[in-house]
Amino acid sequence: GAGVSQSPSNKVTEKGKDVELRCDPISGHTALYWYRQSLGQGLEFLIYFQGNSAPDKSGLPSDRFSAERTGGSVSTLTIQRTQQEDSAVYLCASSYGERNQPQHFGDGTRLSIL
Amino acid sequence: QKEVEQDPGPLSVPEGAIVSLNCTYSNSAFQYFMWYRQYSRKGPELLMYTYSSGNKEDGRFTAQVDKSSKYISLFIRDSQPSDSATYLCAMSAVGGSYIPTFGRGTSLIVHP
Numbered sequence: 001g002a003g004v005s006q007s008p009s010n011k012v013t014e015k016g017k018d019v020e021l022r023c024d025p026i027s028g029h030t031a032l033y034w035y036r037q038s039l040g041q042g043l044e045f046l047i048y049f050q051g052n053s054a055p056d057k058s059g060l061p062s063d064r065f066s067a068e069r070t071g072g073s074v075s076t077l078t079i080q081r082t083q084q085e086d087s088a089v090y091l092c093a094s095s096y097g098e099r100n101q102p103q104h105f106g107d108g109t110r111l112s113i114l
Numbered sequence: 115q116k117e118v119e120q121d122p123g124p125l126s127v128p129e130g131a132i133v134s135l136n137c138t139y140s141n142s143a144f145q146y147f148m149w150y151r152q153y154s155r156k157g158p159e160l161l162m163y164t165y166s167s168g169n170k171e172d173g174r175f176t177a178q179v180d181k182s183s184k185y186i187s188l189f190i191r192d193s194q195p196s197d198s199a200t201y202l203c204a205m206s207a208v209g210g211s212y213i214p215t216f217g218r219g220t221s222l223i224v225h226p
Contacts, residue, residue: 004157006157031212033213040122041218042202042216042217042218042219043158043202043216045213048212048213050212055212056211056212056213091157091158093157099206099208099209099210099212100145100146100206100207100208102148102160102163103160103204103214104160105150105157105158105159106157107155107156107157108156108157110155
């Protein structure tokens with residue numbers, strides 16, 4: 001079946017612009033996660049959704065970052081007034097809603113801020 | 115000390131070798147263990163998912179958990195150049211956070 005789909009796959013934008021990253025999870029997965037991965041670094045957790053609610057948004061690095069999920073499906077991660085340090089790969093994962101279920105990842109959006 | 119430690123490598127081996135990739139952890143509550151493979155410019159792909167101690171085999175891959183030593187391993191038999199990737203371990207606790215704890219990954223290079 002279809003996996004986690006992320007778009008765009010690449011995004012280049014100027015510093016100060018806003019960007020929107022989209023994630024379409026696996027059908028039936030109620031849990032959705034956003035991570036950030038910088039070159040040579042590990043996965044940095046950003047936010048977790050259960051359905052349309054975000055019980056854990058502790059990883060969002062600043063108030064420039066926000067995310068929403070609608071219809072228990074598609075999620076959008078928005079970064080306002082982008083900075084060069086926002087350049088990274090943004091990964092989305094989904095899983096069944098129970099604890100300890102393995103996550104399935106998309107291929108990410110490579111974001112470059114000029 | 116990080117909750118999950120993983121040597122970043124790179125680990126370079128000849129084709130056909132047996133590869134051992136390892137993670138150590140400090141949280142004795144971890145019960146679920148996962149291994150992911152991440153190719154360059156791709157997302158992590160789930161390889162193995164195990165619960166508690168013991169071994170699990172899937173083709174050329176064997177996942178091993180030693181909870182007494184807080185040590186997990188992924189063995190790759192008859193390694194191939196196509197196995198060249200970064201391997202990440204992840205783990206979570208029963209009743210704990212929904213967010214698993216990931217290692218930073220080990221880069222594996224299998225040369226022909």
